[in-house]
Amino acid sequence: MKKLYVIATPIGNLKDITLRALEVLNSVDVIAAEDTRHVQKLLKHYGIFGKKLVSYHNYNEEERAEKLIEILKDKDVALVSDAGTPCISDPGYRIVKKAREKGIEVIPIPGPFAAAVALSASGLPSDKFLFVGFLPNKESEREEDLKYYIDLGFTFILYESPKRVLKTLKTLEKLNPMADVVVAKELTKIHESFFIGKPEDIINLLEENPDKLKGEFVILVHPNQEKVIDIDSILTEAKQLKNQG
Ligand code: SAM
Numbered sequence: 001m002k003k004l005y006v007i008a009t010p011i012g013n014l015k016d017i018t019l020r021a022l023e024v025l026n027s028v029d030v031i032a033a034e035d036t037r038h039v040q041k042l043l044k045h046y047g048i049f050g051k052k053l054v055s056y057h058n059y060n061e062e063e064r065a066e067k068l069i070e071i072l073k074d075k076d077v078a079l080v081s082d083a084g085t086p087c088i089s090d091p092g093y094r095i096v097k098k099a100r101e102k103g104i105e106v107i108p109i110p111g112p113f114a115a116a117v118a119l120s121a122s123g124l125p126s127d128k129f130l131f132v133g134f135l136p137n138k139e140s141e142r143e144e145d146l147k148y149y150i151d152l153g154f155t156f157i158l159y160e161s162p163k164r165v166l167k168t169l170k171t172l173e174k175l176n177p178m179a180d181v182v183v184a185k186e187l188t189k190i191h192e193s194f195f196i197g198k199p200e201d202i203i204n205l206l207e208e209n210p211d212k213l214k215g216e217f218v219i220l221v222h223p224n225q226e227k228v229i230d231i232d233s234i235l236t237e238a239k240q241l242k243n244q245g
Contacts, residue, residue, distance in 0.1 A: 001102070001103065001104050001105070002074060002104070003104070003107055004068075004072060004077050004096070004099045004105070005106075005108075006105055006107070006108045007021045007025065007078050007086070008085040008086070008108060008109060008110055008111025008112055009042060009080050009084065010111075011112045011117065011188055011216075012082065012189035012192075013082045013189065017042070017111060018211065021111055021136065022046055022048075025043065026048055027076070028051070028075075028077060028078045029052060030071055030076070030077045030079070031052070031053050032055075032095065033054070034065070034081070036055065039053065056068075056091060061094040061095060062094055066098070069098055069104070072099065072102075079092055079095060084113050084114050087198045088115075088131075089159055111152050114159070114216070115157045117161070117167050117188065117234075118182070118184035118187060118220055121184070124155045124180060124182055125154065125155055126155060128154045128155070130149060130152065131157050132145070132149060132159075134159060134160070135160075142148065142168070142171060143171055143224065149223075150223040152207060153223055153225070154197075155221065155222045157219070157220050158218070158219040158220075159217075159218060159219075160219050161217075162214055165206065165213060166207070166213070169181070169203050169206070172221065173198075175197065176224065178225070178226050179222065180197075180221070181219065181221050182219075183195040183202055183206075183217060184219075184220065185215050185216070187218070189215075193212070195227060
């Protein structure tokens with residue numbers, strides 16, 4: 001049996017690939033990729049040609065895993081995803097699982113992982129964190145999950161589509177208005193930006209500048225259970241008590 005290499009690839013900037021990743025991509029005969037056109041761009045950029053490409057997606061991964069196991073009998077295979085680390089909010093784990101079941105050696109080649117990239121530059125507490133990935137589609141489930149992550153009390157990291165960033169921030173504002181939030185956009189790309197503040201600050205900024213809502217996003221949240229002190233209501237309450245007494 002040959003080896004299965006699990007290779008992390010850039011999340012934007014094509015220079016973010018390791019020497020080891022390039023060495024392995026050069027040496028293998030077969031590359032399993034989500035979107036073969038996508039990986040071809042990377043290979044072309046680095047002058048790597050003549051590889052057999054096998055595509056895999058969530059819907060056909062089981063079947064492709066069987067095919068790749070056959071190939072692995074006499075050829076090394078590199079597994080890549082469209083961006084970042086395969087198997088993380090991306091397909092691939094079924095192929096790795098099957099390879100492990102067959103006793104095939106699986107070798108990780110580390111590199112970019114958008115959540116870690118965002119966290120490293122966020123300035124949020126990072127001694128302990130939870131990687132959530134994408135929230136469920138259903139609003140009630142999203143809210144329930146967010147409540148759970150907020151209660152844990154440490155930094156959590158979400159992947160979010162541009163269409164839902166505002167929606168998620170609004171739910172967050174409702175559940176934990178004092179949370180410290182960092183929205184990391186287009187990491188490693190030309191329009192890389194970080195929006196930092198309470199949920200309301202970032203909502204206002206994005207609503208005033210809808211053009212900023214294009215691209216890829218990571219949302220990082222450090223929950224903050226401090227209560228917002230509403231001085232007016234405290235004064236009114238005090239007055240009422242005084243009048244009663
Ligand atoms: N496997 C990838 C990884 O290692 O991070 C994640 C793939 S997942 C299908 C794609 C999501 O990751 C995007 O919707 C976005 O939330 C996040 N992402 C990927 N690249 C990004 C980037 N350059 N800037 C910000 N977020 C990014």
